[in-house]
Amino acid sequence: MVYRLLMLSDENDFFKREIQIDSEATFLELNDFILDSLGYAHDELTTFHLCDEDWQKEQEVTMMDMGMSSDEDSYLMSETALEDLLDQKGQHLFFVFDMLSERGFFIELAELIPGKSLDKPVVTHAEGKAPKQLASIEEAAARSATPTGTDAWDEDVFDEDSIDEGDIDLEGFDIADAESLY
Secondary structure, three states, rough: EEEEEEEOOOOOOOOOEEEEEEEEEEEEHHHHHHHHHHHHOOOOEEEEEEEOOOOEEEEEEOOOOOOHHHHOOOHHHHOEEHHHHOOOOOOEEEEEEOOOEEEEEEEEEEEEEOOOOOOOEEEEEEEEOOOOOOHHHHHHHEEEEEOOOOOOHHHHHHHHOOOOHHHOOOOOOOHHHHHOOO
């Protein structure tokens, strides 16, 4: 069986790739094909996450054994065929290609084509330019910032001038109890 995968990026609305790959191919073959087809280096750690319909990460398929506890299923890219985990149209994957910044591609199993096979994966449709493989340190910091655009540990978040003492309710507050905490 052949899978038709649709791959999108949240960094470039014009980026789109459709890939056809044999269902018996491994996740490592898909990983290597994606990296090669986009001109990305193979020296960065990558991972796949199976996701629910809301793109919430669930099961992970890793490049190497990450030492997960034995009560959790662990899947290695080199040992896991796509058909082992993907079997329904509409299933979602998130492919992380930049671990530091948690950047990746959203992949959907768009079609299952029975009765066909492929020796190697192919890109059947390509639009737009892929994002750079690695974000700069500044870009990585910006992606990890809080939604307001300030770092969660920014010293100005608790600026003394922004506190209105009239908003503090001291009723029932015993200073002796507070001092015993220290």
